[in-house]
Amino acid sequence: MTYDAVGRKFTEADYRRALRTAFGEARAKRVRSEYPTSAFPSPALAWATVITDRMWARGTHDQHEALARHTPVYAYEFADRGAPMFLPLPGDFDFGAFHSGDIPYLFEDETAEPLFTPAQRRLSATMSGYWAAFARTGTPRGAGLPAWPPYRPGHAGRPHTQSLAPRRIGPVDYYREHNLGFWHRER
Helix, strand or coil: CCECCCCCECCHHHHHHHHHHHHHHHHHHHHHHHCCHHHCCCHHHHHHHHHHHHHHHHHHHHHHHHHHCCCCCCEEEECCCCCCCCCCCCCCCCCCCCCCCCHHHHCCCCCCHHHCCHHHHHHHHHHHHHHHHHHHHCCCCCCCCCCCCCCCCCCCCCCCEEEEECCEEEEECHHHHCCHHHHHHCC
16 A cells, blocks of 8 residues: 555545546546556555646646747656655655656755665766766767757657656656657647
């Protein structure tokens, strides 16, 4: 059983209630059919995925689309599901690659760095290299860094989002990964 952020078990009934509260009865049924709890290890992770896709991923994608029409955009998704967690939260909720989890990878953090695996240290070095190159040249390109093409607006051209994970740095189909076709139809 997975717990919510305050340490209480998050059940199937909690999931149904959260969907109804967030989306109303009719939309909740559509969201539930798109995100059935059977597709996730727990109702809490189903709910976390709904919120991540609807609130974070959709808004981020829309920002990339709007900005890339006017200026170069280098989109990324921090994807280290094993990033050290520094908040003392109760329960055993799997936060995955959480919001702000990338901060210790970019800025020296004497609390985080000893917890990094060798692969996480390499990811940190690569990310720092990208950010330094971007500050220096306006693009995240540099010697020894994996290619990171700019984001191109429009779905047909498969706009590029760089996935940053300890064992894989490269393109990710952000639109499909976060079920954005569904969320754009649900506006």
